[in-house]
Amino acid sequence: MEIKAYLKQPYPFYYKELKRVLLLLCFLAIASFTFTYLFEPFVVNVKEHKIDYIWIMVFHSVLPIPIAFIYFFLLNKSIKNIENWTLGKEFLHLAVLLFLIGIASFLIRDFIYTNPDNWSFRYLWEEIRNTFLVGILLLIIILPLNLQRLINKHSNDLKKISISKQYFNDLNANTQIVTSIKEENFNLNIQTFIYAKVDGNYLEIFYDDSSGYEKKLKRLALKEFLDQLKSYPFIFKTHRSYVVNLNAIESVSGNAQGYALYLKDYPQRTIPVSRSKIKEFNQVYTSLKKN
Structure with a gap:
């Protein structure tokens, strides 16, 4: 074993x-x-x-x-x-x-x-x-x-930053996400957004709700999604296929591929931080803790 x-x-x-x-x-x-x-x-x-x-x-x-x-x-x-x-x-x-x-x-x-x-x-x-x-x-x-x-x-590398629960309250908690198809535009609640993951030509978007989590599938490129969230510094691209809300981090561990992020109330999946993103992740996360 x-x-x-x-x-x-x-x-x-x-x-x-x-x-x-x-x-x-x-x-x-x-x-x-x-x-x-x-x-x-x-x-x-x-x-x-x-x-x-x-x-x-x-x-x-x-x-x-x-x-x-x-x-x-x-x-x-x-x-x-x-x-x-x-x-x-x-x-x-x-x-x-x-x-x-x-x-x-x-x-x-x-x-x-x-x-x-x-x-x-x-x-x-x-x-x-x-x-x-x-x-x-x-x-x-x-x-x-x-x-x-x-x-x-x-x-x-992980020891250089201390992981603690973060709370970033934003008055404008909802933002409209524009897609290539006007009828598929949608509002994203930043307070409940957990992470997004590439799934072929689609984007899986996960939200926190009273029953655990909710998933929505949208025809949207990860880059297009991230470009529309530039005003939220705690929305971070950890990997070529993942974007995560840093507020949702419960703990972080190091492995051979980089970091593994464990999310609050969402033990079903860990989010990878690729080796090329570790330095940037440390800088962004540390700077947010100071604000």
Whole structure:
């Protein structure tokens, strides 16, 4: 149960910026080549080589670059809610990637070795095993260390501000929100507004009411919604998909993705504050506390 809970912890989705991913893959290829060249971790039978050993190391170091890039490109297309990314999903997808790289290494054996048993199950297993031996450092050491580093960093950032209940009374508690369709314009009660969330081409808007909460669905872009609430400094965009009323915050915790906001009388969902928004959130929230 503890392992299951650990794997469910939020983890950053690093694969949106494909140019940065490509640079990282090139760096890992250089590191892999250097490690193999210096330490020669695997048994080498030079008599079976069709090409010089140094070129074999180059092939095995460079081969993962196109495979991983294509995999992360497709992963980007399939993942819709990156705030739901967890350490377990990171483990799983990297393990699948290592498996694919192992298969690719097996498929190029005929170009590298003269061994007549190149297409045997033994060598398929050997290539997959060797790939995992190289990648195991990433899976069982670097990922947990990075998770803990991010949690510590964001928790330390959180200590710089003190969270307490905020009350901002505004005489003009209702404001009209204009949509692209005039008939769908509506009044927003700032006092009862909790948060808004992107849902495809729509915006889910949550209000506090006597029964708990109420949700309305409007055809409205998040940016258009936020632009009409500029006069309310406590309405804050915490994430590319979320806008929250800072009055509604009950508590805040730090995790690997940034912050998680817990809302008053609304335990059903936490609102993410992305890593890129932490500094701005701290500044805005602290300045509001002083007013």
